Amino acid sequence: MSDDPFEAIKVTFFQECEELLGDLETNLLALESGDTDIETINACFRAVHSVKGGAGAFGLEDLVRFAHVFETLMDELRSGRKPVDDITVRTLLRASDVLNDHVSAARGAGPAVDAERSQALIAELETLTHGAPVSAAPGAGTASAGEDDFGFTPLTLALDDLGGGELPPLDLPPLAFIAPYAPANQEQTGWKIVFRPHPRLYANANETGLLIRELGRLGPVTVEMDDSGVPLLDALEPNDSHLVWTMTLDAAVPEIDVRDVFDFVETDCDLNITPIMSGAAEVLPDLGLPDIGLPELGVSDLADPLELPAADASAGEVDIAALVALAQADTAARLNGEAPPLEVVSPAPQPQAAPVAARTPPAAAASQGAATQAPVTIRVDLERVDRLINAVGELVIQQAMLAQRVYESGLARSSDISLGLEDLELLTREIQDSVMAIRAQPVKSVFQRMPRLVREVADMTGKRVKLITAGEDTEVDKTVVERLAEPITHMLRNAIDHGLETPQEREAAGKPAEGTVKLAALHRSGRIVIEISDDGKGINRQRVRAIAEERGLITPEQVLTDDEVDNLIFLPGFSTAKEITDVSGRGVGMDVVRRSIQSLGGRISISSNPGKGSTFSMSLPLTLAVLDGMVVGAADQTLVAPLAAIVESLTPKPEDIHLVGGVDPVLMFRDEFVPLIDVARSMGFRDVPTELRGGVVMIVETEAGQRAGLLVDAIHGQRQVVIKSLETNYRHVEGVAAATILGDGRVALILDIDALVTTGRRRNSTRSDLKMAS
Amino acid sequence: MTQVTPNVAGTDRELIAFRIGEQEFCVDIMSVREIRGWTPATPLPRSPAYMKGVINLRGTVLPIIDLGARFGLQTGEPTERHVIMVAHVGSRLVGLLVDAVSDIVQLTDASIQPTPDVASESVKAFVKGIFAVEGGRMISLIDLEHVLPAEAEAEAA
Numbered sequence: 001m002s003d004d005p006f007e008a009i010k011v012t013f014f015q016e017c018e019e020l021l022g023d024l025e026t027n028l029l030a031l032e033s034g035d036t037d038i039e040t041i042n043a044c045f046r047a048v049h050s051v052k053g054g055a056g057a058f059g060l061e062d063l064v065r066f067a068h069v070f071e072t073l074m075d076e077l078r079s080g081r082k083p084v085d086d087i088t089v090r091t092l093l094r095a096s097d098v099l100n101d102h103v104s105a106a107r108g109a110g111p112a113v114d115a116e117r118s119q120a121l122i123a124e125l126e127t128l129t130h131g132a133p134v135s136a137a138p139g140a141g142t143a144s145a146g147e148d149d150f151g152f153t154p155l156t157l158a159l160d161d162l163g164g165g166e167l168p169p170l171d172l173p174p175l176a177f178i179a180p181y182a183p184a185n186q187e188q189t190g191w192k193i194v195f196r197p198h199p200r201l202y203a204n205a206n207e208t209g210l211l212i213r214e215l216g217r218l219g220p221v222t223v224e225m226d227d228s229g230v231p232l233l234d235a236l237e238p239n240d241s242h243l244v245w246t247m248t249l250d251a252a253v254p255e256i257d258v259r260d261v262f263d264f265v266e267t268d269c270d271l272n273i274t275p276i277m278s279g280a281a282e283v284l285p286d287l288g289l290p291d292i293g294l295p296e297l298g299v300s301d302l303a304d305p306l307e308l309p310a311a312d313a314s315a316g317e318v319d320i321a322a323l324v325a326l327a328q329a330d331t332a333a334r335l336n337g338e339a340p341p342l343e344v345v346s347p348a349p350q351p352q353a354a355p356v357a358a359r360t361p362p363a364a365a366a367s368q369g370a371a372t373q374a375p376v377t378i379r380v381d382l383e384r385v386d387r388l389i390n391a392v393g394e395l396v397i398q399q400a401m402l403a404q405r406v407y408e409s410g411l412a413r414s415s416d417i418s419l420g421l422e423d424l425e426l427l428t429r430e431i432q433d434s435v436m437a438i439r440a441q442p443v444k445s446v447f448q449r450m451p452r453l454v455r456e457v458a459d460m461t462g463k464r465v466k467l468i469t470a471g472e473d474t475e476v477d478k479t480v481v482e483r484l485a486e487p488i489t490h491m492l493r494n495a496i497d498h499g500l501e502t503p504q505e506r507e508a509a510g511k512p513a514e515g516t517v518k519l520a521a522l523h524r525s526g527r528i529v530i531e532i533s534d535d536g537k538g539i540n541r542q543r544v545r546a547i548a549e550e551r552g553l554i555t556p557e558q559v560l561t562d563d564e565v566d567n568l569i570f571l572p573g574f575s576t577a578k579e580i581t582d583v584s585g586r587g588v589g590m591d592v593v594r595r596s597i598q599s600l601g602g603r604i605s606i607s608s609n610p611g612k613g614s615t616f617s618m619s620l621p622l623t624l625a626v627l628d629g630m631v632v633g634a635a636d637q638t639l640v641a642p643l644a645a646i647v648e649s650l651t652p653k654p655e656d657i658h659l660v661g662g663v664d665p666v667l668m669f670r671d672e673f674v675p676l677i678d679v680a681r682s683m684g685f686r687d688v689p690t691e692l693r694g695g696v697v698m699i700v701e702t703e704a705g706q707r708a709g710l711l712v713d714a715i716h717g718q719r720q721v722v723i724k725s726l727e728t729n730y731r732h733v734e735g736v737a738a739a740t741i742l743g744d745g746r747v748a749l750i751l752d753i754d755a756l757v758t759t760g761r762r763r764n765s766t767r768s769d770l771k772m773a774s
Numbered sequence: 775m776t777q778v779t780p781n782v783a784g785t786d787r788e789l790i791a792f793r794i795g796e797q798e799f800c801v802d803i804m805s806v807r808e809i810r811g812w813t814p815a816t817p818l819p820r821s822p823a824y825m826k827g828v829i830n831l832r833g834t835v836l837p838i839i840d841l842g843a844r845f846g847l848q849t850g851e852p853t854e855r856h857v858i859m860v861a862h863v864g865s866r867l868v869g870l871l872v873d874a875v876s877d878i879v880q881l882t883d884a885s886i887q888p889t890p891d892v893a894s895e896s897v898k899a900f901v902k903g904i905f906a907v908e909g910g911r912m913i914s915l916i917d918l919e920h921v922l923p924a925e926a927e928a929e930a931a
Contacts, residue, residue: 397833729867733820
């Protein structure tokens with residue numbers, strides 16, 4: 001992170017944009033599915049508004065302009081002036097995509113926004129808002145079109161000055177309060193705002209004075225303060241709020257602009273905004289109010305500063321420098337704090353503190369969290385968590401080593417040391433679980449990106465698609481979450497491009513024109529399962545077979561079950577698209593998807609029902625840091641087999657073992673012959689074959705569903721092991737997935753079951769080839 | 775401790791010298807992180823003979839290279855008297871199995887002579903140059919960049 005506080009805040013702003021945009025999308029989708037609850041609409045509004053607010057502070061004009069139009073329409077919706085209908089929601093969804101693009105572009109993480117697309121959407125949004133596009137000048141992305149209805153004047157940050165004591169004069173005209181102002185509207189001349197702050201408003205570092213000043217930018221303001229609620233000194237609770245402010249704004253600005261001023265405090269106060277009609281002008285008796293200069297703002301309105309609650313008193317003493325500082329801190333707070341669940345809420349931010357370190361609590365965060373008391377959370381650098389996880393991994397190993405040493409020293413099981421060690425083991429395990437839980441994240445962050453993808457792919461292919469997601473809250477390790485996006489993206493594309501039919505085809509087949517793609521996540525036996533199903537045409541097995549034969553992947557004589565045919569699409573060099581489409585035929589096939597999933601220790605399969613659709617399902621470990629393994633012995637080595645791959649273990653009966661062609665052993669397992677792989681020999685630990693009859697066999701299943709028997713000397717037991725990469729300091733070794741450190745402090749290799757089984761097969765086949773040749 | 779006779783005034787490098795059989799080699803001391811005794815390694819399948827396997831270095835999986843075997847010299851099974859020099863090779867950390875660490879020497883680059891043609895090809899591939907120290911000893915300066923097996927080599931082995 002940069003040392004420049006401004007840059008640091010910007011980074012935070014973009015992080016929060018990401019979350020806000022995610023929320024926006026979620027809520028828009030809720031709207032789309034018919035949830036027109038006012039809270040949902042408000043949430044959308046707030047998200048856009050917060051993005052706009054932050055963007056304004058950084059002078060990101062394009063982003064602000066777009067967000068503003070977006071926000072205006074949202075405001076129409078939330079005020080109920082405009083009904084929430086399908087067209088609007090769909091436009092909003094597309095607008096949220098463009099908003100996303102704007103944010104990426106501003107961040108420098110994405111290409112420049114397609115100005116035409118952006119302008120077109122602005123026009124669409126405006127048409128929905130006003131019945132006709134307001135902004136002229138299409139094509140001119142930075143044109144001043146619509147500037148006039150820009151009720152938004154961002155306070156630009158000047159953080160360089162935050163650290164020092166001396167602050168430059170505020171670049172605001174204090175005269176704005178008394179500047180003559182010509183009402184533009186004959187009917188409505190202004191707004192009357194009754195504002196009763198709650199104590200929490202002050203706790204969240206907001207100031208009535210600042211709000212009044214903000215309001216003063218919209219036009220001349222008259223402020224009346226009602227201190228009748230202030231109790232006598234002996235009854236005074238200094239942290240309470242007793243004052244009621246009545247502000248009269250003599251300007252016929254749009255209501256949204258007025259609400260904007262109070263947006264961040266909305267839930268921390270009683271707010272009553274009523275329009276003043278021209279006939280009611282007498283409520284503005286003293287337009288030329290002489291003394292409301294900014295510095296005296298608080299003081300002149302306060303009857304007696306001594307009687308003020310403590311929180312208010314600070315407002316009474318502010319000088320201009322402090323006001324600037326507060327305003328900056330407040331803006332910084334807004335930038336920092338829009339995302340509710342990830343902030344440490346500290347009660348009183350210090351304006352002088354470095355903004356990022358201070359993590360100033362935002363009013364809006366509190367207001368968003370107010371409805372559903374969000375749990376208090378903190379943001380932590382991932383690296384720190386990783387360090388902790390590594391250290392705990394070492395702790396687990398050390399604990400196991402210690403236990404083994406004590407055991408070897410011959411101490412009785414009931415000795416104090418042994419009992420203490422058992423407690424230590426429990427504790428260690430608990431720490432490990434808790435630490436792993438820190439990294440666990442809901443798959444939501446990945447799922448949220450998918451509706452956009454689906455919309456785009458649907459547009460490109462001319463298909464109509466509805467995406468249903470389920471199980472977004474399913475948690476997996478962060479590293480897994482991050483690496484889910486690519487395979488899911490690919491499979492979704494595939495499902496829409498290849499799985500779903502065109503609306504005409506669908507109707508002809510008696511299905512609804514709109515296809516459905518379902519994306520679901522669930523936990524199943526210690527793994528996460530992601531299912532992507534469509535109600536399309538299913539896999540055309542004849543075609544798959546024909547292609548596989550044509551590419552030489554199978555021979556025409558080979559008899560395959562339906563399932564086996566379906567799974568041919570995962571073979572390298574297989575792509576069913578007749579021509580390479582823009583959507584899914586980008587040179588990567590399902591084999592790449594399968595490989596990337598396998599590299600995560602996962603497996604993928606497909607089941608298809610002709611005419612009804614297909615379901616891809618992939619299962620992945622919940623974490624890449626630990627693995628449930630079976631510790632086995634082969635030759636004099638200790639190895640770990642991933643438990644997930646093991647179907648069963650058994651002691652083979654001599655009569656169940658047969659030699660195919662007199663050489664290759666196979667094992668009769670449940671009426672099925674499975675190849676028997678001698679692990680010690682396959683790994684090169686032993687030259688002579690393992691005594692078949694003395695060993696133990698683990699029946700394993702590969703990702704592709706092939707079964708094989710792994711012959712080992714002994715099974716030592718089941719254990720959770722910490723995965724250590726071999727690649728860090730060495731390189732990939734065939735047949736080895738990774739390494740781990742066992743209780744005796746030695747390194748044990750984790751078997752790569754798939755590689756073992758395929759090499760075993762390959763070896764068998766080369767050998768039989770040789771025999772045939774001789 | 776023997777002193778190198780520098781050809782040019784001033785010292786440029788500090789090197790750590792070690793023995794393999796009768797020969798002496800050295801590497802830049804900055805690339806060596808620690809020196810520890812031999813502990814049995816876990817063998818890796820399908821690896822070249824000079825890959826002794828991996829050991830646990832306080833939680834790090836450390837590959838062990840038998841330097842002598844890597845140079846094509848005759849080596850026996852490692853004993854407790856052998857040592858492992860833990861060294862940085864590029865971004866990796868590897869353990870180099872040698873007979874013993876013998877010396878720390880200082881010399882300038884100018885005193886290094888090119889490897890004479892008499893050396894065997896396998897040694898020459900890893901030796902950047904040789905130099906003489908007092909007592910008529912000759913030390914070869916090792917280039918660690920190539921001690922790890924190349925991709926193709928490891929696959930073939």
